[in-house]
Structures are given as structure tokens and as C-alpha cells.
Amino acid sequence: MKNNKWFALLSLFFLPYPFSACGEEKSSRYDLTCEYSAESRSLKGTLDFTYYNDTKEEQNVLWFQLYPNAYRADATYSPVSLIHKAAYYDGESYGGIEISSVENCRTYEIGGEDKNILFVTLREPLKRGRTSKISISFTTTLACVEHRLGVAKESVNLGNFYPVLCGYDEGKGFYECVYYSDGDPFYSDSAEYSLSLSLPKSYRLACSGNQERREEGDRAQYLVTGKNMRDIACVLSENFQVLEEKVGDTLVRYYYYKDENAEQTLSVACRSLEYFSEQFGSYAWDTYTVAETGFCFGGMEYPALSLISDGVEGTARLETVVHETAHQWWYAMVGNNECEHAWMDEGLAEYSTMLFFDDHEEYGVKKEDMENVARNAFHSFCGIYRQLFGEVDVKLDRHLSSFVSEYEYTNITYGKGSLLFCCVEDAVGKERVLSSLKKYKTAYSGKNASPDQLVSCFPVGAKAIFTSFLDGSAVI
Numbered sequence: 001m002k003n004n005k006w007f008a009l010l011s012l013f014f015l016p017y018p019f020s021a022c023g024e025e026k027s028s029r030y031d032l033t034c035e036y037s038a039e040s041r042s043l044k045g046t047l048d049f050t051y052y053n054d055t056k057e058e059q060n061v062l063w064f065q066l067y068p069n070a071y072r073a074d075a076t077y078s079p080v081s082l083i084h085k086a087a088y089y090d091g092e093s094y095g096g097i098e099i100s101s102v103e104n105c106r107t108y109e110i111g112g113e114d115k116n117i118l119f120v121t122l123r124e125p126l127k128r129g130r131t132s133k134i135s136i137s138f139t140t141t142l143a144c145v146e147h148r149l150g151v152a153k154e155s156v157n158l159g160n161f162y163p164v165l166c167g168y169d170e171g172k173g174f175y176e177c178v179y180y181s182d183g184d185p186f187y188s189d190s191a192e193y194s195l196s197l198s199l200p201k202s203y204r205l206a207c208s209g210n211q212e213r214r215e216e217g218d219r220a221q222y223l224v225t226g227k228n229m230r231d232i233a234c235v236l237s238e239n240f241q242v243l244e245e246k247v248g249d250t251l252v253r254y255y256y257y258k259d260e261n262a263e264q265t266l267s268v269a270c271r272s273l274e275y276f277s278e279q280f281g282s283y284a285w286d287t288y289t290v291a292e293t294g295f296c297f298g299g300m301e302y303p304a305l306s307l308i309s310d311g312v313e314g315t316a317r318l319e320t321v322v323h324e325t326a327h328q329w330w331y332a333m334v335g336n337n338e339c340e341h342a343w344m345d346e347g348l349a350e351y352s353t354m355l356f357f358d359d360h361e362e363y364g365v366k367k368e369d370m371e372n373v374a375r376n377a378f379h380s381f382c383g384i385y386r387q388l389f390g391e392v393d394v395k396l397d398r399h400l401s402s403f404v405s406e407y408e409y410t411n412i413t414y415g416k417g418s419l420l421f422c423c424v425e426d427a428v429g430k431e432r433v434l435s436s437l438k439k440y441k442t443a444y445s446g447k448n449a450s451p452d453q454l455v456s457c458f459p460v461g462a463k464a465i466f467t468s469f470l471d472g473s474a475v476i
């Protein structure tokens with residue numbers, strides 16, 4: 001879709017210019033223009049990408065993750081594991097992404113381990129501190145699947161739907177990750193975003209960032225903007241109802257179609273946003289959106305947006321909302337390589353959930369009980385794995401490829417990951433843990449942190465605890 005006149009006018013007020021004539025832009029920028037067709041289950045779009053080279057090296061080839069390609073028929077790595085095959089509620093269904101052109105580059109090709117990377121060779125090598133603009137035209141086709149990207153029964157999930165620049169490590173380069181079914185195989189750097197999205201008028205949009213809606217004929221034109229976000233995602237539904245509440249300067253919106261306790265869901269989202277802002281440091285954006293949707297897991301985090309499965313109810317729903325809200329600090333604001341160090345954001349999100357319930361007795365969820373459940377489940381897991389395989393790998397700091405099941409991934413990254421922070425709390429006290437997490441958030445908000453950088457924010461006495469959990473020698 002091309003911007004119409006209304007959008008051109010609106011952009012004068014809402015869109016900062018991509019970069020100055022002198023190329024002084026200090027972060028990369030995604031300008032997406034997309035049109036969704038419900039009939040063909042596809043999203044046709046253009047990404048005008050302004051790359052700002054903030055690395056120490058000259059860059060010649062940019063790497064983009066093509067996550068939608070994991071949903072294609074011949075994918076080596078399926079995003080949906082066997083135990084979640086019911087997510088394909090209508091039987092086999094496939095999707096993918098086609099790149100029809102890349103403009104203002106020397107060459108481009110699709111490669112990587114599983115057709116998951118778009119390599120774009122720039123017209124000329126780009127020096128540090130300089131910007132380059134390319135334009136990628138693509139069509140993303142959605143499978144009928146209740147997953148991060150797909151047409152669900154009552155909603156449409158648009159997670160990881162466009163080419164996104166791979167995370168970058170100094171000295172190593174761009175980081176490739178295939179779509180492992182266990183865990184969140186994502187690693188990207190923060191950037192500026194704008195998304196012009198055209199939908200059939202019957203749909204309402206829940207999304208990362210601020211949104212403006214305008215109707216034109218049988219279409220709804222949305223303009224979504226966000227700053228300092230490492231990704232952008234949306235959920236569409238023809239059945240959405242909306243509740244909202246202001247928390248400080250942040251507008252919290254809850255989009256739902258089935259939830260019979262919607263007021264309570266919105267309330268726990270607001271209270272946890274408030275609590276984490278006080279404990280860890282302020283929330284980064286003007287809006288926080290929670291969307292109920294068809295989803296085979298409990299929930300999923302994106303910057304300023306959480307997806308909550310319409311299949312979770314009661315206390316599980318409350319815990320999921322708090323966990324996903326905690327991810328706004330541990331993933332969305334402070335990022336980490338989720339393929340290599342999933343425990344960093346999952347362990348912290350789960351531990352933060354325990355802290356919230358510990359200070360909010362009215363929900364009837366006790367930190368002590370959550371801790372015991374995690375410990376007992378971990379011991380059972382170890383026993384079962386020893387019986388099955390003769391040994392069990394209990395290292396916390398592991399690549400996603402090392403997990404053979406969701407059961408193992410959950411017990412290690414969520415269970416043992418949260419117990420690590422409980423153990424640190426027992427050793428140094430809650431106040432010092434909270435001040436350490438505040439320090440961590442302040443130092444790395446808008447960036448990606450390494451395990452060493454996280455550990456360095458804690459008192460020196462906690463270092464041995466971290467080491468023993470990460471290398472698997474801790475007895476819990």
C-alpha cells in the first residue's frame with residue numbers, strides 16, 4: 001500500500017524525519033507500509049529501512065531474519081513442536097515470506113540454515129556512524145495456526161511478520177537464529193518504528209506503540225509508531241472489545257473477546273506495570289497493550305504488547321499477565337540474546353512475578369508456593385531425565401538447540417532460572433536484589449546485555465551463586 005494523502009499529512013505530525021541531510025540519525029529505523037488481505041491470509045508490504053551503523057566495523061552486508069519462513073511446508077525447523085500440533089486447528093497449513101525486491105542495494109539473496117536470512121549487500125561499505133537506506137518489498141502468507149504468526153480462530157497474530165535486522169555482537173557480526181520450537185528464538189536491536197497498516201474495516205488492531213485509526217471505504221487505515229523498540233507486533237480481531245486505564249503517563253489497554261473477568265485482567269496488568277515501574281525503574285512507552293488471542297502457549301511478549309492466550313483462565317491467567325508484563329523490563333527494555341541466554345529474561349520475568357504476588361496478597365498467590373512448585377518440578381524433571389537418559393544437563397546458560405523438549409526448557413529456564421534469583425535473594429536480601437535490578441535496568445535499557453553484564457550489577461558475593469547455576473554445579 002502506498003501512503004495516501006491523509007497519511008502524508010499525518011506523517012508531518014507523527015513521524016520524525018528518518019534522518020537529517022547530514023546523516024545524524026542515531027538509531028536504525030523501520031518504516032513499514034502493509035496491507036492485510038483476510039481472503040488470501042496475506043500481508044503485502046514494503047519495509048523502508050534506514051540502517052544506522054553503530055557498530056565499530058564498516059558494514060557491507062546486512063542480515064535480516066525472515067521468521068515467517070519457518071511456517072513454510074519444507075521448513076527444517078518447525079516453530080510448532082509435536083505436543084502443540086493442535087495449534088493447527090484446521091489441519092495442515094503453511095505460510096512463508098516472499099521477497100519480491102530489494103532496492104538501493106548491490107545484491108541480495110535468501111540463505112541461512114533454513115532460508116531464514118535475507119542477506120543484503122549495500123551499494124558500498126558503510127562506515128561507522130553513517131546511514132544507508134534500502135527498501136524491501138515482501139509478501140507474508142499466514143498459516144491457520146494459533147501461534148505467534150498466524151490466523152487463529154477469532155484473531156490474527158502478527159508477530160515477527162517482517163524482515164528484522166539480526167542482533168549484532170561486536171567482533172562476531174550479525175547473529176543468525178533458526179526458529180526453535182522451544183523458547184523465543186529472537187535477538188534484535190532497538191530502533192524507531194512506523195507501521196502504516198490497511199485492514200478490512202471490520203477489524204480492530206491491538207499493537208505495540210501508539211496507534212491512530214481512520215476509516216476509508218471498506219478499509220481501516222492504521223498508523224502505528226514506536227521509539228526505541230526491538231520489534232513491533234500486532235493482533236487483529238473482528239470481535240475485540242476494549243477496556244483502558246491510565247497508569248501514570250501510560251495508557252494501558254486490554255483487548256478481549258472472550259474473557260469474562262476482563263476488568264480483573266486489566267487491573268492486574270495495571271497493578272503489575274505500576275509495581276515493576278516502582279521496583280525496577282520507569283516504563284519506557286506511552287502505551288501498554290494486552291491482547292487476548294488464540295495462542296498455543298500461555299502468553300507472549302513484544303515491546304509494549306503482551307499476547308495472552310484465550311485458553312488460560314483464573315489464577316493461571318493472572319500469573320501469565322504479570323509474567324508477560326515483567327518481560328517489558330526483561331526483554332523489551334533490557335534485551336538479551338534469547339537463543340543463547342534464555343534464562344536471563346525468562347528467569348527474571350518469573351522471579352519478578354513472584355515478587356509481585358509477594359507484595360500483593362489480595363490475589364492469593366504466594367511467592368513461597370511458586371518457589372516450591374518450581375523446585376519440586378525441577379527435582380521431578382531431573383529424576384525423570386536421569387531414568388530416561390542416564391544423565392541430565394542442568395546448566396542454565398545454554399543455547400536453545402540443546403533443549404530436547406519443552407519440558408526440559410521450561411524446568412531449566414523458567415524453573416531453575418527463577419530459583420537462581422530466589423537463591424541470590426536469600427544470600428544478599430531482597431533490598432539489594434531490587435537495587436541491583438534497578439541498576440541493571442538503568443544501565444541497559446534500550447540495549448542488549450550479556451550474562452556478565454547482568455551479574456556485574458549484583459553484589460560481588462552473589463557472583464559464586466550465579467556461576468554455580470550457570471555451569472550446573474549448584475545443588476537446589
Ligand SMILES: [Zn+2]
Nearest residue numbers: 323327346349
Ligand atoms: Zn516468558
